[in-house]
Amino acid sequence: MELALNIDPEAWGPGPWTPVRTPCRFKNPLSKWRVWRNEAKCIQCGTCVEVCPYGVHTRAGKFIRKPLSYLCLGPACEKNDFYCVRRCPTQALSLRLHPVYTTLGDYRWTADLLLSTWWMAEFGTLPYADLEYRTGNSGGGFDKLRFFFPPQPKDLKLRHEDISLELPLNRRHDGRPQVVLSVPWYSAGMSFGSVSINTILSRVRAATRFNTLLSTGEGGYPEELYPYDDHVVTQVATGLFGVREDTIQRVRMVEFKYAQGAKPGLGGHLLGDKVTPAVARMRESVPGSALFSPFPFHSVYSVEDHKKHLDWIKEVNPRALVSVKVSTPTDVDMVAVGSYYAGAHVVQLDGSYGGTGAAPDIAKKNIAMPIEFAIPKVHQFLVQEGIRDQVTLIASGGIRTAYDVAKAIALGADGCQVGTAEMVALECIRCYQCESGRGCVRGIATTDPELVELMTVDWGTRRVCNLYHAWSWQLKEILRRFGMRSIRELVGRTDTLVHLDYYNLPVDDDIRRGT
Amino acid sequence: MPEKYHIHVRPTPSRYPSVGKTTVLDWGEGCLRCTRCVKETCPYNAFRQRDFDDRSLSDTIDTYCKNCLRCVQGCPRELVVKAANPQYRRLGDDYWTPAVIQSTWLQAETGKIPVSGAGYGGPFAGPGFDSIWTDMSEIVRPTRDGIHGREYISTAIDLGRKPLFLVFDAQGRLTFEPPPQVDIPLPVLLAEPPFSAGPELVREALAAAARSLKTLALVNRGNLTPELTAAAEHLAPSFPTGRVDPEDPLLSRVRVVELTDHDGVLAQVEALKRRYPGLVTMIKVPADERAAARLSELAHAGAEVIHLFADHHARGFLQAQDRHLKDLIRAAHLKLVEDHLRDTVTLLASGGIALAEHVAKAIICGADGVIVDLPLLLALECRLCRACQRGGECPVAMDSLDPRRGAQRQVNLMGAWNNQLLEVLGAMGLREVRRLRGEVGRAMFVEELQREIFAPLFSRPGPEGQRREGE
Incomplete structure (x- = not known):
């Protein structure tokens, strides 16, 4: 469901915001992990579409679309029984670090910070995948400060x-x-x-x-x-x-x-x-x-x-x-x-x-x-x-x-x-x-x-x-x-x-x- | 006001393609050969500027690509991928980093200050020069606009002994002849690199660059051929062995000589000065644990210029091998100040001066100027592979260098450095580089900020029950 944002600017005012999923403008979103389907081996059986709860694999009619790698949990998924790479009957799927990940970002805005910020901009939530969303890698300042949370919130009723x-x-x-x-x-x-x-x-x-x-x-x-x-x-x-x-x-x-x-x-x-x-x-x-x-x-x-x-x-x-x-x-x-x-x-x-x-x-x-x-x-x-x-x-x-x-x-x-x-x-x-x-x-x-x-x-x-x-x-x-x-x-x-x-x-x- | 110093930069393209940071990988199989290939629509036209077919899938490492990733994100089959270029990562070492080398190449090619968008992406702070931030002025202190030429900022320094006071006789005449001074319009002397292929051509370029920049090229006497010494005004012969032939005809034609420090160096200086009163002598002292004391001793005995040198990673020698040049300069400067000798002597520093900011920071720490060598070799496209030292072939064929183009690239680099120095001085509101010397109050040192600001906040035991350790 998309909000109609194309409304009169005069009517646009302060108010609550419910996140609206807003994907990447470009054809291939960038990601940390790359799920790759070997089309020569794929038999379009749809097992991956059924098992993956994160929507990496989707169908368009009877064809299976390119995997949406950025939604993938990465190797952390191996322990799950829905791990697509293992479930694929023809071993058509593989998972590895995306080569682009190694070229992304810098000390302050690491690849993880970029990817997690893109995630927040798309979904309005924190990424579930293993991405560092709090600090960069500059080796000082904010990147060396951590919050020290009490073991239990002082006020459990606080919402x-x-x-x-x-x-x-x-x-x-x-x-x-x-x-x-x-x-x-x-x-x-x-x-x-x-x-x-x-x-x-x-x-x-x-x-x-x-x-x-x-x-x-x-x-x-x-x-x-x-x-x-x-x-x-x-x-x-x-x-x-x-x-x-x-x-x-x-x-x-x-x-x-x-x-x-x-x-x-x-x-x-x-x-x-x-x-x-x-x-x-x-x-x-x-x-x-x-x-x-x-x-x-x-x-x-x-x-x-x-x-x-x-x-x-x-x-x-x-x-x-x-x-x-x-x-x-x-x-x-x-x-x-x-x-x-x-x-x-x-x-x-x-x-x-x-x-x-x-x-x-x-x-x-x-x-x-x-x-x-x-x-x-x-x-x-x-x-x-x-x-x-x-x-x-x-x-x-x-x-x-x-x-x-x-x-x-x-x-x-x-x-x-x-x-x-x-x-x-x-x-x-x-x-x-x-x-x-x-x-x-x-x-x-x-x-x-x-x-x-x-x-x-x-x-x-x-x-x-x-x-x-x-x-x-x-x-x-x-x-x-x-x-x-x-x-x-x-x-x-x-x-x-x-x-x-x-x-x-x-x-x-x-x-x-x-x- | 002295005549305005201007460095004539001129774009001088590289002879060899530069080593790019990333490379395009391509999963060739499965390519649709679609008519609107992402390579054809590259916003920087990178694929068209290359010497090969724009559909080619190999060897796309260069600097046309600006890493916008439009091709990676646009390819219909996700076949185009960028990866880090291993060749780039292998450039230089952990001090002369690929980023330093590439920035130097760019400045040598264009003569322009490196400018970019977005904030600084590097580490918070680092060792050595990277632990210093320079000051700026706002509201109550005026800044200076040197870079766009609206205000004049002098970058000149003078080399030589300075009397602390003058004495006049009853007739109002000076009672002594003031010692000779050599003015150079930028606080940088050029030195021949410790290694290179085609060393004769490199020296020829260096001498020409020094002439054009009106500074001095420091070259070993043994390497100075008659052709090089034809125009000696901007040469400073160096005598590393400690032996100088006073009959050497070159001595009457140069303004500065460099002698390596040894026990008899002061006697040597005295002998030279007796014979060539107009000659300025420079004593080269290693930056070891005794350097500060030795500098004071030399200055006390009448030394004119002292060259304090560290290794190529800006580290000291012997027991000072873990100390950085900036600290060794500070120690030496302070010792000279304490002994009331600082203003008598010129102090030049070298070793690991890799970027324009290092010039400003070395001066802030107490040097009058610096001596650079490796950046000038990098300006000639050197890749610091050191193959020449192992008898291997130079990847950029330094032995077929055109010395004139080489000199222009070195002039370009120094032009870019000088403009960057003007930026730093302008931001501080200083009108001449002499005023920057030893101005540690106009700089911020990370260890001091850490000690004054963070330590009181964070290095303390926490409340009961919370485990805080450290200090």
Whole structure:
């Protein structure tokens, strides 16, 4: 049963989400294991179709379709009596590691993380197969932190319905409206130009349904976003591309981008190929000409200048909250305090391993510190200054999974901004080629008219909503194990975590197991 | 303001196809030969750019493929599969990794900074240089925009002894002749690689690259032929044996010489300086456990330039063999600072400088500049197979290298490195590389962050009943 998503954007609003199975756009979904049927041996008897309870084998009329390998349990299935390879009367079936699996992913987004995120985007649930869905293989930070669940939940009666993931953004009590998000994350800034309008619309529709926000990035405010104004954060960055009084007045929150984690201290760069006529119109520039955002804001060289900036926004839009996005230098704690005194409601720390459409490799790898260090550093400093409860601290830059969100919050953040995870839900495979030529050949980060057509807004909306659904469930399950009724209780609770460098007993925080 | 330094890069294609990361496997049997083959619709046209039939099923290892997996996911019979290329994995070693080698090839070919989309996919941190993150400026400190040419960031350093103060006589004249200085516009000296096929051609390329870059090429005196020494201004002869013939006519034509450290080295320096007062002498000291003390001793005795060298994996020697070059530089730098000698002497470091970021990080740790060798060999398409050392055949025929094209590729690599250095300096808001030296406060060391931030949070005994161990 498919939901009719092609409804009037005006009627699309916040509400509950029931996952809708939304398979891979391409003919062959990628998988860890490869079930292979030797057509020469197969007698079309249909035994495999009958025995497999996971739907790997299906029929089309009297023919048996290609196996759907990604649904397979892998060699773990051998012990089952429905193991198709053994049950096949003609030994036509074989099972082995898919060669592509060895080429997929990297240290941060391992093949398992990609495959499990695709799974969540397809089904809205955690994968039943043996895929690591919590951490990557980077050897530090989130990948070395584990939740230490009590052997038994403290409150056995606590149910998911009783647990709140709400995140209030305005903690200044300054008379400006409160904005409460229903989930403790919102969508990171990706400009129209760096990604396609279909990608933006998919993400904003998911953000709307889950009552959270989407940042426009520095690329203007496409008209297609107007129906979703209440769920849009408009970004003011150093190039001021597409920033108008009107765009600032539309929204409930405005984001000042001082720096970006992937290229701290460097300006943005949109290659000429991506500046299509539509992009150029939005940014008031010339089609085909590369666009550089300067660095830094040349009007800001002090906290006073910074305050002037925020006052300007507050004057233009009296109901808007103001967020300040900064990167993570040595003095990130001072920067955060300065932003608070300048009047920011939200301070967003963008760690050095964050995503980007294009950045020099040297900057991505070497400049500024990872978010895992920056969060506790800033959190503790704000506590010491006595202003922690007046700032909303948002972490971004390397938040890949629901576990990363929970760990960031336990380290001291109030919530997170996510970007790459949504791209992966839309079937990004992290080939690092977003910037080259016509852009992403999988139709996500591109403005090429032909490539954009590879993805529909409906499909994308469902994939991101499914991912959000799976994440919400995981966060609630983590909270339930700790007996917490609200995500707010988790903030700064580093005692819920152990770090594998300092803890050498086995610890398993897989919520698919146990109570 | 000095004249703006510009490195003239020019795309210089490789002579041999590069080793790709992955390879296309193909289950040939069962192919439908369908008219719209995924190979024909490759968004990068990889199959058409190859020298063979685009329906061919073999030998598709190169870098045209960008791993988008559209062919794998599009083939109607699931016959196209990608797998890791074992040849790629075998490139280099655990320090000179395939990724380092491939990035170097790309920079040598294009002269451009490697740029990519998506976030960094590598490890959280690593040993050695990978345990350092550099700082950036925001809001209250201005950054500099060097890369797009809107602000001038100087990457020049000077080699030579610096007096800590000047003395004037009653007439206001300097009472002593200041020691000679050699300015180079980028903090990198080029050195001949320890091995290669066609070494004469490689040296010719190196000397030409040094001229073009206005830096110095460090070459063993014994390897300097009359043709190479014809233009000696950008050559620095090295005397590894400890023996120097003071009558050597080359000495009057070069600006810098390198002597290997030994007991009599200071006497040797003194003799050379008496005869050639304008010559800057550099003493090459191994990065062993005594290096810091030895550097201080040499600086105290008037050494002008010291070259601290580690092995090719940036490891020290003898009892310092488990220490990384960055720590050995820091120790030496600190010792010189403590002894109030740091500003008198120029400190250059070498050994395992593989990427542009290593230049910035070695300087942050306390070096004035670095000396590179292997990356320049990689720029010539070397695969670090070391077949030449075993008397085998060079897979990229280095012995038929065109030295001019080789030199251009080395210039391209240094051009890309220099621009990356500008990125790092610009992000920090520094206007010259001299200011970066020893600026450990503008860097973050993973072990310090771990100690200051994570250790207080996680290395503590937990509440009763919970088993926490470690520390």
